[in-house]
Amino acid sequence: MWALLPLKEFAAAKQRLSPVLSQRERAALAQAMAEDVLAELRDHPAIENILLVSNEPSGRQLARQFGAEFLSESGLHARGLNQAVKAGVQVLAERGVDNVMVVHGDLPLISAAEIDELVRAHFGNGFGKKADDSEGSGMSEKALTLVSDTAGEGTNCLICNTAIEMQYSFGPNSLAAHLDAAARIGLDARVVPLPGFGCDIDAPTDLLTLLKRLEGSKAKHSLSVVAQFALAERLLTVGSSTYRADFLLSQAG
Template identity: 35%
Template sequence: MIIAAVPVKDLENAKQRLVSILTPAERGELVRAMLRDVLKALATAAPDLVWVVTREPAVAAIARTLGAEPLTEAENRGHTAAVAFAQAEASSRGASVFLTVPGDVPRVTADELTQLVAAAIPGKPVFVPSRSGHGTNGVALAPPDTMTLRFGEPSFKNHLAAARRLGLTPRVLDLPGLALDIDAPDDLVTLLDQDTSTETGQLLHRWLNTSGQTEVRSRLASIAANPRPTGPLR
């Protein structure tokens, strides 16, 4: 059995690095759009179970609508704790493969997710780096308790080192859709440049082109005209 887990924070605390350009309501709308894009890709890739790890009712409702199962945390303790919670639950259910991706990678494709799952074999955990090369945007473990995962920069390098210390042979997949997580203003510009097909891309273009979103449009246009280097991510 293959189980995928997508941790999602409370909406009111989501995307703090975007507070300079998006209001709380806009950030919430962005998070919901990104999650729907990720869950649609997972639905097409068709693991046996997809969990959304959350304590947010609105997020749980989105999960159910798109065929995923909410896995409810008692409290929001961060990305690492959410993944560990899902890993333990996957092990208890006898899963053969555990896959985790974040909810903020709207350009991930079903083909990329299928590649990630297919690469996972016992003794060889699979990691997908973020666009910066510092974060970890995808992991596949066979079985789920192969190793402990700890997120937070520079988690990609740390995961490879931790796997080797355990005598494992980590594998790395470079998957461009999964690599692009939307954390900082420049990530929004990259998405605008690359994407009109996802719900998230369409949302950003609608903000740019709708007269009712004049303030958002001007902020995004300003960032696009003056991009800043993207820093380390997950």
């Protein structure tokens, strides 16, 4: 199985963190999180190779650093996340790659154990087996395996056969959209709950969760950016008042 990592240009990434991070900090964090994801994918035996699809100017060099392949999003005539994913998957299909794991770059807490679990869910236990595959040997032609964000709304990771005519709808409420798309074309869809994969860093509250969970994790690139910009010292103060405001609002409602 290949992994496909779509990446927005770092300079434009993580806009929703602008209330708490400067542009330089957002770019550095976006890059560091992507590096942590790339490192986990590179080290996992189930992942044959990684394809990075991006317009990020340093993308080719980043890919090289992690033994990954790079394709320029504009070179593929793609624009935006869904077109980039679609174009990347098509390239893999044309090369005869069977299965692809589309993984987002803002998931610094993914782990080898979670990748194991996800791959097992995709291939294992007869899930997605061919109709004539009574042995359940793990054929995955009709399987769609998804991991949502913790809110159960977005799609942080998706595994499918590259030959499937999947309509990618990454963006708000993409989990429901992907389940609908799967139902329309008769895929056997499964959502796997995984705390690391579920933790995408979008909003300031996600950053607080990350700060609490980073220590002891393997996300050394993210840890280094957190230290470089003293994010824990700065944000945990903002965080406590954010939590207080949320608590008061919930009490008032």
